[in-house]
Amino acid sequence: MNAATQASSQPSLMSRLAASGAHQRLLAFASLIVLLVVFSVASPNFMQMSNMIAILQATSVNGVLAVAATIVIITGGIDLSVGTMMTFTAVIAGVILTYGGMPLPLGVLGAIATGALCGFCSGSFIARMKIPPFIATLGMMLILKGLSLVISGTKPIYFNGTPGFDQISRGSLIGNILPFLPIPNGVLILFIVAGAASYVLGRTVLGRYTFALGSNEEAVRLSGVNTGSWKVAIYTVSGAICGIAGILIASRLNSAQPALGQGYELEAIAAVVIGGTSLSGGRGTIIGTLIGALIMAVLTNGLRVLSVAQEWQTVVTGAIIIMAVYADMVRKKEV
Amino acid sequence: MNQIVEMIGIDKRFPGIHALKNVSFDLRAGEVHALMGENGAGKSTLMKVLSGIYHPDGGEVKIFGKSVKLDGPRSAQALGIGIIHQELMLMNHLTAAQNIFIGREPRLKLGRIDEKQLNKQAAEIFASMNLSLDPKTVVGTLTIAKQQMVEIAKALSFHSRILIMDEPTAALNDTEIAELFTIIRQLKADGVGIIYISHKMDELKRIADRVTVMRDGEYVDTVPAAETPVSRIIAMMVGREVNEKPLDVPDTSANEVALEVTGLKRGREIRDVSFSVRKGEILGFAGLMGAGRTEVARAIFGADPIEAGEIRVFGKVRNIRSPKDAVEAGIGYLSEDRKQYGLATGMTVRANVAMATLKKFTSKFGVLNEPAMETVAKDYISQLGIRTPSDVQTVRLLSGGNQQKVVIAKWLLRNCDVLIFDEPTRGIDVGAKSEIYKLLEDLTALGHAVILISSELPEVMRLSHRIAVMCEGRLTGILPGGASTTQEEIMKLATQRESAMHVSGAHS
Numbered sequence: 001m002n003a004a005t006q007a008s009s010q011p012s013l014m015s016r017l018a019a020s021g022a023h024q025r026l027l028a029f030a031s032l033i034v035l036l037v038v039f040s041v042a043s044p045n046f047m048q049m050s051n052m053i054a055i056l057q058a059t060s061v062n063g064v065l066a067v068a069a070t071i072v073i074i075t076g077g078i079d080l081s082v083g084t085m086m087t088f089t090a091v092i093a094g095v096i097l098t099y100g101g102m103p104l105p106l107g108v109l110g111a112i113a114t115g116a117l118c119g120f121c122s123g124s125f126i127a128r129m130k131i132p133p134f135i136a137t138l139g140m141m142l143i144l145k146g147l148s149l150v151i152s153g154t155k156p157i158y159f160n161g162t163p164g165f166d167q168i169s170r171g172s173l174i175g176n177i178l179p180f181l182p183i184p185n186g187v188l189i190l191f192i193v194a195g196a197a198s199y200v201l202g203r204t205v206l207g208r209y210t211f212a213l214g215s216n217e218e219a220v221r222l223s224g225v226n227t228g229s230w231k232v233a234i235y236t237v238s239g240a241i242c243g244i245a246g247i248l249i250a251s252r253l254n255s256a257q258p259a260l261g262q263g264y265e266l267e268a269i270a271a272v273v274i275g276g277t278s279l280s281g282g283r284g285t286i287i288g289t290l291i292g293a294l295i296m297a298v299l300t301n302g303l304r305v306l307s308v309a310q311e312w313q314t315v316v317t318g319a320i321i322i323m324a325v326y327a328d329m330v331r332k333k334e335v
Numbered sequence: 336m337n338q339i340v341e342m343i344g345i346d347k348r349f350p351g352i353h354a355l356k357n358v359s360f361d362l363r364a365g366e367v368h369a370l371m372g373e374n375g376a377g378k379s380t381l382m383k384v385l386s387g388i389y390h391p392d393g394g395e396v397k398i399f400g401k402s403v404k405l406d407g408p409r410s411a412q413a414l415g416i417g418i419i420h421q422e423l424m425l426m427n428h429l430t431a432a433q434n435i436f437i438g439r440e441p442r443l444k445l446g447r448i449d450e451k452q453l454n455k456q457a458a459e460i461f462a463s464m465n466l467s468l469d470p471k472t473v474v475g476t477l478t479i480a481k482q483q484m485v486e487i488a489k490a491l492s493f494h495s496r497i498l499i500m501d502e503p504t505a506a507l508n509d510t511e512i513a514e515l516f517t518i519i520r521q522l523k524a525d526g527v528g529i530i531y532i533s534h535k536m537d538e539l540k541r542i543a544d545r546v547t548v549m550r551d552g553e554y555v556d557t558v559p560a561a562e563t564p565v566s567r568i569i570a571m572m573v574g575r576e577v578n579e580k581p582l583d584v585p586d587t588s589a590n591e592v593a594l595e596v597t598g599l600k601r602g603r604e605i606r607d608v609s610f611s612v613r614k615g616e617i618l619g620f621a622g623l624m625g626a627g628r629t630e631v632a633r634a635i636f637g638a639d640p641i642e643a644g645e646i647r648v649f650g651k652v653r654n655i656r657s658p659k660d661a662v663e664a665g666i667g668y669l670s671e672d673r674k675q676y677g678l679a680t681g682m683t684v685r686a687n688v689a690m691a692t693l694k695k696f697t698s699k700f701g702v703l704n705e706p707a708m709e710t711v712a713k714d715y716i717s718q719l720g721i722r723t724p725s726d727v728q729t730v731r732l733l734s735g736g737n738q739q740k741v742v743i744a745k746w747l748l749r750n751c752d753v754l755i756f757d758e759p760t761r762g763i764d765v766g767a768k769s770e771i772y773k774l775l776e777d778l779t780a781l782g783h784a785v786i787l788i789s790s791e792l793p794e795v796m797r798l799s800h801r802i803a804v805m806c807e808g809r810l811t812g813i814l815p816g817g818a819s820t821t822q823e824e825i826m827k828l829a830t831q832r833e834s835a836m837h838v839s840g841a842h843s
Binding site: 091203204205206207208209211212216218219220221222223224225226282283 | 607637638657658659662663668670675677678679680681682690691693694696697700701702703705745749788835
């Protein structure tokens with residue numbers, strides 16, 4: 001038995017790497033390094049600490065949203081509402097803090113709870129009413145966009161009355177301790193969220209069912225698992241993470257901008273896809289998504305440093321997405 | 336009479352299986368030639384050779400007296416051979432005419448389709464079949480029988496003189512069958528030769544001229560349909576000698592009743608099915624394809640809804656509305672399609688083994704206890720002899736037999752008292768089969784109640800303590816297991832169609 005295990009561990013390891021999307025992740029990581037090298041050679045300004053921090057800061061919101069999207073996409077679903085959900089939770093935070101004058105922690109919790117509630121609704125539409133995820137979350141996206149505008153009266157809500165709110169994202173706990181490394185809190189929060197999500201996906205029953213639903217939902221149902229409830233739970237968690245993104249963006253802008261949000265979902269999904277998560281479900285990692293989000297931020301930043309027109313940056317991002325998915329398809333054929 | 340098809344000494348091997356052994360078959364113009372045999376006898380393989388899907392390893396195929404080489408479905412089509420598959424291959428949203436001429440529509444200039452011509456040509460074919468059907472009807476709105484007519488029209492549009500029909504009446508009711516037979520007689524009169532694959536004995540008498548029986552990939556005999564008694568045809572189909580020693584049926588009559596089902600109903604699929612199974616007993620379910628055995632299993636397991644019926648587990652009435660309820664009641668179901676319904680094939684052996692029991696391995700905060708799962712998984716790997724390099728191997732990479740053992744491990748771990756095995760050895764090689772058999776026997780020794788659904792009669796007879804036989808959604812009888820029951824008795828019950836009972840009775 002032992003000998004057999006040893007003899008065949010080689011192909012098994014290979015296939016496991018392939019199956020877990022590690023190949024794509026390596027490819028994504030290599031692309032990230034290549035981009036960093038190319039941009040630093042092309043411009044001396046690129047590799048400076050301030051610019052690196054700017055890239056990380058730019059990654060934070062999209063990164064958190066992408067983590068929320070990753071969880072849903074691993075189940076084989078999709079969430080088009082993450083962007084407007086983020087905005088909606090930011091507006092709710094504004095209502096609680098600025099209009100309601102409540103203490104800061106209540107605003108934060110309110111935003112996260114609102115996100116969870118929105119996710120719960122999406123999840124219920126999908127699992128109970130059997131509406132396809134694409135449609136359910138498309139509807140949710142529009143509902144939340146509209147509600148944000150209605151509640152805010154289409155005007156931004158500023159957080160000037162809540163001292164310290166902007167510090168949630170812009171302050172730097174690390175910088176206070178290590179002055180040479182002024183990494184903003186927003187980035188810290190991204191890594192905490194990513195770490196927690198990674199743990200949940202890899203170590204908990206919720207994570208196990210997330211992958212199992214994406215891998216073969218019917219088999220899970222026939223194992224006696226209440227797949228509907230778990231799906232609702234997964235969308236709820238994803239919604240709560242959108243709430244965190246809402247706090248981050250509101251803090252960074254020190255305001256809730258009700259018109260913002262649409263388009264963020266596509267950036268988030270792009271990061272997920274570049275990071276090797278399969279849109280057909282059952283396969284994906286948070287670390288891949290982080291790399292995907294970083295690639296997009298580095299690209300945007302690098303092209304700006306090289307003074308490439310912003311219009312072209314969008315074109316390049318689109319091309320990258322197609323290349324990333326093509327690489328994934330080629331790999332799938334090989335397996 | 337002139338032979339339009341002659342297949343002589345056809346041989347076909349697949350890895351590990353000798354599917355066709357020196358099989359001969361012929362078809363005359365204007366006849367209906369029925370091809371019969373149990374599941375796996377080689378009928379479909381032979382027809383796939385004739386329709387160019389498989390290349391034979393040996394033998395000769397002559398069409399209209401000329402030796403031909405069929406190197407694909409297209410070349411078979413060009414020779415006038417049409418096949419109507421059991422599952423209809425129509426596009427439901429297109430019209431009848433559009434379906435018939437898909438891929439070869441008459442064109443106008445600039446690539447526009449000549450719909451008028453299209454409908455005219457379809458109407459001509461329908462007229463030649465004596466069929467009144469508007470070519471512009473959307474196929475999805477037609478009955479299954481009418482859809483079948485469209486398939487036949489499509490085959491005829493290729494000027495087919497040879498038609499293969501694979502279980503054409505499987506989904507039809509009696510009126511629709513009569514409709515189909517009218518068309519078939521019409522085609523016969525026009526000199527079309529028809530090869531008719533069916534399990535239904537009474538249909539042979541009504542439509543076939545000759546019957547050829549196959550068994551275990553071999554040609555058995557060809558007999559005239561009208562003069563040969565049904566009992567003789569059945570004997571030809573099942574005539575293989577059962578080598579295994581007859582089952583020693585243990586006396587389980589004193590054991591507690593584990594599962595009792597009364598008056599289970601759903602539409603035409605499950606018609607008032609009642610039975611019970613005791614602890615330590617294997618209740619086999621025999622029947623032909625589509626008899627409703629899987630439907631009964633899925634209904635008991637809560638995977639599909641029921642209209643009426645009561646399910647008791649150890650005497651207690653259980654309201655089972657979902658698989659979750661069934662599992663909680665202590666019922667486990669091993670589906671016939673492991674890959675689609677039994678396993679998350681992209682996940683590891685360990686994850687799949689624990690899939691139905693995750694609660695056991697979860698802490699208060701929802702964190703999974705991987706080491707505990709590893710121990711259990713490794714335990715089952717050695718206990719069931721699952722051949723896998725490790726417990727974290729992706730299930731997709733295991734062989735069929737080992738995948739099946741993973742599913743079994745999943746339910747053993749859940750400790751279900753009642754286990755339903757649906758075709759547990761489908762797609763599994765001979766060696767692994769006997770291991771699965773051994774496992775089933777061990778399970779009953781441990782006190783599990785086992786329901787075994789299998790399309791292979793020898794398998795049912797080898798394992799079952801009692802044999803329930805189904806036909807068209809009805810339970811037509813429960814026979815004792817062991818040597819006292821013959822294959823003929825089972826086949827008789829399995830072909831006991833409600834509407835045709837007197838017909839087959841008259842001939843046997």
